Structure formats: C-alpha cells, structure tokens
Amino acid sequence: MSRTIGSSAVDTRARILDAARTLFAERGYAGTSMRDLADALGMTKAALYYHFPGKADILLALIEPLLDSLDAIGDHAGQGREASIRAYVKLLAERAPGMIQLMADPSAKSDLGGRLDSEGRFHRLERALAGRDGDVLPVRCAIGAAHIGILSTIAARARAGEPPELAGDEIERVIRASLAAWEAAR
Incomplete structure (x- = not known):
C-alpha cells in the first residue's frame, strides 16, 4: 500500500522522512535499506522509489x-x-x-x-x-x-x-x- 486513504504525496513524503529519521537513528544510515523503510511504512519499494529515487535522496531531504x-x-x-x-x-x-x-x-x-x-x-x-x-x-x-x-x-x-x-x-x-x-x- 503506497498511500493511506486521504493522504497526499506531501504527507507520504513526510511519513517517509519521519520513518527514515527513526530507522537511521536506530540502525544507522548504512544499516537501513530501502526495503527496511518500505516495510516500516507498509508500502512497496516501488512506491518508496516513486517519492525518492534512492536512499541518498532521502538523506539529502533530511539534511x-x-x-x-x-x-x-x-x-x-x-x-x-x-x-x-x-x-x-x-x-x-x-x-x-x-x-x-x-x-x-x-x-x-x-x-x-x-x-x-x-x-x-x-x-x-x-x-x-x-x-x-x-x-x-x-x-x-x-x-x-x-x-x-x-x-x-x-x-x-x-x-x-x-x-x-x-x-x-x-x-x-x-x-x-x-x-x-x-x-x-x-
């Protein structure tokens, strides 16, 4: 599931960044995969890649x-x-x-x-x-x-x-x- 009902792409992007912050803090950047992020968010990797082309792009959006x-x-x-x-x-x-x-x-x-x-x-x-x-x-x-x-x-x-x-x-x-x-x- 890529998006919860009633959410927007902006909301989804914010959810991804929040999850990334949490997982990067818990597991480290190197220890967190796009699969881990997708699983934590309850979305497919394809949906995650729709919002961010890669993990470095998520990091960039955080910094x-x-x-x-x-x-x-x-x-x-x-x-x-x-x-x-x-x-x-x-x-x-x-x-x-x-x-x-x-x-x-x-x-x-x-x-x-x-x-x-x-x-x-x-x-x-x-x-x-x-x-x-x-x-x-x-x-x-x-x-x-x-x-x-x-x-x-x-x-x-x-x-x-x-x-x-x-x-x-x-x-x-x-x-x-x-x-x-x-x-x-x-």
Whole structure:
C-alpha cells in the first residue's frame, strides 16, 4: 500500500522522512535499506522509489533543511552578532540530537558527496558572520564554543541514557559562552 486513504504525496513524503529519521537513528544510515523503510511504512519499494529515487535522496531531504537554516542565519548576519549566535545555537540545539549520528556515518558522508556543498555553505556562513573586517577566527571560536557546549552535552546524556534535549537555561548559557568566545578572540 503506497498511500493511506486521504493522504497526499506531501504527507507520504513526510511519513517517509519521519520513518527514515527513526530507522537511521536506530540502525544507522548504512544499516537501513530501502526495503527496511518500505516495510516500516507498509508500502512497496516501488512506491518508496516513486517519492525518492534512492536512499541518498532521502538523506539529502533530511539534511538540506538544516543547511538552508544555516544559509538563512548567514543571510541575516547584519542583524548583529548576538542575534546570529542566538539563532545558530538554537538551531544546533534543536537539530543536533537527530543529526549527530547521521552526520558521523561514513556511508552517509559518502552518499552525500558534493551534493550539498556543506563545507562551502558553512564557509559562507563564517564569512557573513565575520562581516566587513573578514576576521573569521572570532566566528570560529564562537561556533566552536556552541558545538562543544551543545554536542558534548548531548553525547554525555546519550551515554547516561538521558533525553538529549537541552533546557532553555542551558541554551542561554551556551549562547553566553559562544558570545564570550567571540569577544575573547577579537
């Protein structure tokens, strides 16, 4: 069965992405096949291939919104350092729990290849945040503080079997640390 009664192609696509997120988290990207996804969704592989030509296309659909959000932060860098860092930290805190394992999977990295230009997009974000003076070191220090604050907390919680989400006060503390790192590197 490819589509439930009353559903649209958009709904089906969203269901596929939700199932992929779950299976990729449980089994890893390399450990999840298109057959596994089709079975989990109660659809045929042909129906799954109708919506996504391959597993790499599903991965791309999961990662692209994150990179689009990074692009948007860069596009609004003129709103100031604090607004940019606040948006970056919140994005990282929101998306990292579901993306860490996926982005660390060598098969996922291989399948994405150059399709996203993630490195180029990240460098554009750094340059946008650096502004007119072009000094990216303070930006990298701020981003590094955000990554360590968020990702190490999520990893520690995963090891302890705790939910990965950070509380609002924890996010605020990471924002302050990131801004302090930016200021210290200027």
